[in-house]
Amino acid sequence: FCKIANGEIPATKVYEDDKVIAFNDIEPQAPVHILIIPKEHIKSAAEIDGTNSSLVAHVFEVAAKIAKEKNLDGFRIVNNCGDSAGQTVKHIHFHLMSGRDFGWPAG
Numbered sequence: 001f002c003k004i005a006n007g008e009i010p011a012t013k014v015y016e017d018d019k020v021i022a023f024n025d026i027e028p029q030a031p032v033h034i035l036i037i038p039k040e041h042i043k044s045a046a047e048i049d050g051t052n053s054s055l056v057a058h059v060f061e062v063a064a065k066i067a068k069e070k071n072l073d074g075f076r077i078v079n080n081c082g083d084s085a086g087q088t089v090k091h092i093h094f095h096l097m098s099g100r101d102f103g104w105p106a107g
Contacts, residue, residue, distance in 0.1 A: 013036050
């Protein structure tokens with residue numbers, strides 16, 4: 001994701017500013033599936049602290065802005081932290097998904 005943030009690898013951008021970039025997921029799990037990543041490398045949510053937590057707040061501000069621009073009727077934001085939670089890319093990222101109903105599986 002650092003290479004996407006640096007413009008070295010192309011992505012279908014939805015939003016970009018000086019702190020974050022948002023782009024369409026290449027393996028969408030919903031009709032709208034956008035990844036929002038900070039440009040600063042943070043390995044996972046386990047590394048959030050007082051020096052970088054403002055980036056996470058900004059991610060949620062951007063998610064709300066994208067949702068308004070796309071007229072989304074509800075959305076889900078997901079972050080996987082660590083291998084056992086399904087984090088496959090070691091750069092913190094947030095999945096903004098919408099366009100279908102979401103359940104919550106037990107267990």
